[in-house]
Amino acid sequence: MDEKKTGLKDAYALETPEDSRKLYAGWAGTYDDEFVADMDYQLPFHTADAFVAAGGNGHVLDVGAGTGLVAERLVQRGISPIDATDISPEMLDIAGGKKLYRKLFVSDVTQPMNAPTNTYKGIISAGTFTVGHVGPEAIDNLLQIAASGALFAIAINAAHYQAAGFDAKLAGLSGKIEGLILVPVAIYGDGADGAHAADKGLIAVFRKV
Ligand SMILES: C[S@@+](CC[C@H](N)C(=O)[O-])C[C@H]1O[C@@H](n2cnc3c(N)ncnc32)[C@H](O)[C@@H]1O
Secondary structure, three states: OOOOOOOHHHHHOOOOHHHHHHHHHHHOOOHHHHHHHHHOEOHHHHHHHHHHHOOOOOOEEEEOOOOOHHHHHHHHOOOOOEEEEEOOHHHHHHHHHOOOOOEEEEOOOOOOOOOOOOOEEEEEEEEEEOOOOOOOOHHHHHHHHEEEEEEEEEEEEHHHHHHHOHHHHHHHOEOOEEEEEEEEEEOEOOOOOOOOOOOEEEEEEEEEO
8 A cells, every 4th residue: 555645554553542542533534545445454344244153243332443344344234233432533433424333432442441331242343453553451341341141253463463462361261251263364355455465364253251
């Protein structure tokens, strides 16, 4: 992709939640038409499909919902209701305009969530557990707000999975989660080019005990 536009190079160079807030404030308006189109970005659709294939249903929380691509697919698959949360109000503004979500709220998922505990029957996330963004510790915050038996489909950038210790985190949740499978996917489609065109993801699918 054209590196002069806001894009992956900037996103992977982030270090803190505040960095994300700033970057996505400036990226929201062009994210769908430039990044998603240029990179043939497929991860949100694979993640929604993995959620549905595993028997997922509403009430779902889309974590790091961005401009709402995960919900576009979930709605096509008949899933509702869906709530959205993201650290970036500007990204949520774009998502809200698509009228896919029941409720949208700003949150930093690296912190305890300002949402009712033991509530959501599904937790889904694409593109947020990635380099420079959110690490494995956020899974604890999401387990807090998920109902017993809730289905999770969390897409994790494969390089980030290795580097940030997701394996150890998920192993350490034994007794709190069950049925873990890792679904390997290509993050981008055949239309992608540039240094990240072949990047891979792992969708962690499991249920809260
Ligand atoms: C690459 S975008 C993915 C958006 C959307 N899920 C998709 O697949 O198109 C990453 C999203 O994660 C959000 N994000 C980054 N850090 C976050 C945090 N700590 N808490 C909540 N959202 C965060 C960003 O604002 C951005 O909307």
